[in-house]
Amino acid sequence: MTELILHSYFRSSTSTRLRAALNLKGLEARYVAHHLVRDEHRDPAFLAINPQGLLPALELRGAPGGDVALTQSLAIIEWLDETWPDPPLLPADPLGRARVRALSQAIACEVHAVNNLRVLRRLREQFGADDAAVAAWFRHWVAETLAPLERMLRDDPRTGAFCHGDAPGMADLCLYAQVLNNRRFDVNMAPYPTIMRIFDACEAVPEIARAAPANQPDAE
Amino acid sequence: MTELILHSYFRSSTSTRLRAALNLKGLEARYVAHHLVRDEHRDPAFLAINPQGLLPALELRGAPGGDVALTQSLAIIEWLDETWPDPPLLPADPLGRARVRALSQAIACEVHAVNNLRVLRRLREQFGADDAAVAAWFRHWVAETLAPLERMLRDDPRTGAFCHGDAPGMADLCLYAQVLNNRRFDVNMAPYPTIMRIFDACEAVPEIARAAPANQPDAE
Known part of the structure; x- marks a missing residue:
């Protein structure tokens, strides 16, 4: 086993x-x-x-x-x-799979990768960035990606209750974790109603909500 | 069609x-x-x-x-x-697929995503970074990831002539493109003999070498 x-x-x-x-x-x-x-x-x-x-x-x-x-x-x-x-966390058809992977990678590569702890630390070390500069950097990359992502989700008929159809999948897990992360930097989420509708749908799924930071054994 | x-x-x-x-x-x-x-x-x-x-x-x-x-x-x-x-650009077995995807994402998320043109531009705009500071940033993230990647490739028996076995796959394409990119910032590749061995194997594949920047219609 x-x-x-x-x-x-x-x-x-x-x-x-x-x-x-x-x-x-x-x-x-x-x-x-x-x-x-x-x-x-x-x-x-x-x-x-x-x-x-x-x-x-x-x-x-x-x-x-x-x-x-x-x-x-x-x-x-x-x-x-x-x-x-x-x-399933990915759809069965190749074009659907490509879409879910692209939405996931948009968050993983274009938002999270440039905003994770070690990148923010490096900004402090190399450029002397203070808290305000770090927060501005974080919010810049969130806006750069969430603005087009909002349109990509809003305008595509394949979007349902979740990013792709009516069941949660890989892209929703990325979206959920990113929106939670944004709260630490006071990101204004009002321009992203579709993303927030999907976030709320994720939060209503007990298996997803249980994964939130506050529910982990090492939470502070 | x-x-x-x-x-x-x-x-x-x-x-x-x-x-x-x-x-x-x-x-x-x-x-x-x-x-x-x-x-x-x-x-x-x-x-x-x-x-x-x-x-x-x-x-x-x-x-x-x-x-x-x-x-x-x-x-x-x-x-x-x-x-x-x-x-195939991915192996057939799930653990092999997970390895190739992880190697690909290590380059895509941990090196390229923090070093692409728009991120380097943002360093100039937000922090007044000059050419030397931009190059230092670029080389920092290359070293952060290529050092462990070298060990992960060197120490795993699944590594062959290429990252995973003896035929080129998705991880090799990421490695090849990243090593080419590194040349623009004078990255010292001597500490990464396994990565360079795989890069050379990629360059010997005509289909991969034809994809290099210099061979494109918009090359300058």
Whole structure:
């Protein structure tokens, strides 16, 4: 029997995406917390699992081919979906899959990747950015992507109660985690009614809401 | 018959990834150049195709379900792989697929996303970064990711002539485009012999080498 071990930090939005995916699949994973702000993800024991030192990581212990660690939240979610197909987190048709992946990557690459903790830290270190400058940077990249994303969701008939149809999928998990993250920087979400409607739909799904930072064992 | 229209910029490394994938699949696409530095990707005609205004985008004209535009290079490459499976750009087994996706996303999210043209521009605008500061930023994120990536490739028996086995796949296309990009900022690649060995293997594949910036119709 393979044991799943989730390496996570309560506030990490990439960890939130993966926690929600595990919950939707009905999978139990042992929770191992790493405090990003205290640099616990730089411990040699964790670097042996994920040399990038990034969260989340999903360890599979006792897997048929030997122990293995999976990294990168979207790659792990796709693996979950291929291994436990029900309920699906990606649609069945290739064009639908391309759309859900593109929406997910728009949030992952264009918003989160430039706004995560280590990038914001680097702005302080290299450019002496203060809290106000860091917040301005964060909000800039949110607006750059959420404005077109709002139109892409609003104008496409494939958008339903969620980003793609009427069941939550991979793009919704990215959207949900990002909107939660935005609250820490007082982002005005009024220009994004479709995104907020989908966020509210996500929050009404118990498996997704349970993945929120406040509900994790390491929450502060 | 569906016509493929590739919206590209010769120097864009995300465009390079996709061009190489199209070449490996033996697909012809009409090339439409958008000059990023001249902000041609902000033209209303292109924003109607991709509201994010990002390259690459792949338009499908005359598709059975109507015209559609695909965005985000990795999502497009996965769609190509699902639609034209030969030669495969992802392995068949889920754990192998998870590894190739994670390697791809490590480059896409942790290196490229923080180092692309619009992020570097923003550093100049918000923090007054000069050429030297921009280059230092670029090299910082390259080193942060390529150092662990080198170990992940070197230490995993699944690495072959390419990132995963002995045929080029999605992760190799990301690696190839990133190493080309690094040349513009004089990145010292000596600490990454495995990555450079794989880069050389990519460059020896005519379909990949043809995707390089210098070989595009809009090359300067």
